[in-house]
Amino acid sequence: MANHAAQVGAWLDERAEEMALLLERLVAVGSENPPGLALGRCARVLREAMDRLGLSPEIIELVDPSGELEEPCVVRGTAGGGDRLVYFHGHFDVVPAQSRGQFTAVRRDGRIIGRGAADMKGGIVSMLYGAAAARDLGLLGDGRIVVHLVCDEETGSVVGAGHLRAAGLIDPAALAMVTAEPSGGAIWNAARGAVSVRIDIRGREAHVGQANLGVNAFQQMLHIARPVERYAAEMAGRHTGFPMSPGDARGSMIVVGGLSGGGSNFNVVPGSAFFTVDGRYNPEEDLEGELKRLTGLIEDAAREIGADVSIRTTQLQPSAGTERDHPAAVALARVAGDVQGAPARFEMCAGILETRWYAQLGIPAFGYGAGRLDVSHGPDEYVDEIAMRRCAAVYARYASDLLS
Structure with missing residues (x-):
């Protein structure tokens, strides 16, 4: 495990600039929701990045009964090819900005500042690179990571995650799901x-x-x-x-x-x-x-x-919750604590999370991300670049822990 830690850290550090540049590109796409703008354009940026990382992406076009969302879709990708499965889940819509300048990312003092940097385009970058690191370093054993990126979390997620559930695209046999919500390094094992x-x-x-x-x-x-x-x-x-x-x-x-x-x-x-x-x-x-x-x-x-x-x-x-003594929760706490250098804490999220779509099927599901909730949705929203890479390391090692 110590050797894996060093390998994962080195792999991510070599790609630190790539990760930052991808987040800057994602921030520049004003995928505000409501009303649901530029969703298809953001999905295409993600597909290009996932293709470059070898994550076999596809864009699943969706039907929005309200007709308000612009090109609603899900981006789905895979790392590894085994039967055992872990889900990485994220959303690429963001809340409306306070000013148009928020769609030009600013790098300052080790931070990337811009709309969605914390919630949760920075988290998406962490998940994509975490999945690619685990695959490239041979950490997935006989398992695989499936990445789901949805377009409408900020307005209820019925069109995006709801479609995944209704279409049978979430396998109830999955070992765990993690979503990169801005938990600030805490593990959200429950939500309202x-x-x-x-x-x-x-x-x-x-x-x-x-x-x-x-x-x-x-x-x-x-x-x-x-x-x-x-x-x-x-x-x-x-x-x-x-x-x-x-x-x-x-x-x-x-x-x-x-x-x-x-x-x-x-x-x-x-x-x-x-x-x-x-x-x-x-x-x-x-x-x-x-x-x-x-x-x-x-x-x-x-x-x-x-x-x-x-x-x-x-x-x-519905609400969602996974007991913190569940083996999937224990594994996530162990890995996160090791990467962070301090024990991971469990908390209930004060809001609702898309963990519910997986928990309803009996899948242990968690929110864990590098962003901070107290800056999310605000005029100076940011994510720390080091925290983004650390979070990616947690994702890679967590998948390895469960699958290898």
Whole structure:
């Protein structure tokens, strides 16, 4: 194992400049989502890089029912040829930038700064080079790494990872899956589930001079939202048993009114109104049960005032978790600790992860990446170049540990 460590480190150090240049190219492709721009263009850059690394890439074209994503697709590649299998999974869409300058990567003080550097184009570079290193150095034994790169993680991942699941492209017999989310060197062995709903209220418009003839949908919305706010406070007090990063709230987090609106003019009784409820639920919670309870609260409040209300579930995604004493978790902690020079810590991610698509099939799944969550999505998002190579070493050695 010590010899493997030196071999992997040397292989990656020789390609440090290649890795940095690839990340710069990926940052330059503004694959913002929403609305889902330049996805095909980014996929083609990835295919070219994977082809150069000998990862046998293919682009799988997808159908987006909404029609909003531009050239939606999955990029899939392979290292090794054995039957035993480990998945490396990533996403190449990024959240919208604060300025266009973020799509020009800047290298400064050992960092690469730019949109997506941390979440998670830097992680993709680490995975590709980690997979290639493991293959070139003969570390995969009778196994293989399959790389999945999807296009819509930032908006729910139903089109990309959802297609992989629906099309049977995820093998339940896989030994493990790891995704390069910006965990800052921690191992995210669990993640929250998501429930999102939109509530529409229909009233009746009337001119302000005859307001008595109208039905004010805005006022009805305020009445309906109050029990939802109380529900959110209750859920925030129900704490998870999974360890979390310091500063992260331990209760399920629910935002009431993240989007809201209605009405047609300042001098007209609003005949319509809407608001959203978006929740991130701890793994201990029953999502189907909580969705039923939430909709029941809304319906009861509407009934009290005779409001005409419709409720639409816009997202229902399960939580995911792998016990830290699972052999795949123990192996990842051992390798990460050795590469980092300090014990790896397990944490639950405060949000949702694409690990869920694999965990639902019984595959132990983890988030582990070089980027930092506290800078992701921000105006100065960055990844450390050394951390990117260290992470690649973890990926290569983890695959070797499981497959050889």
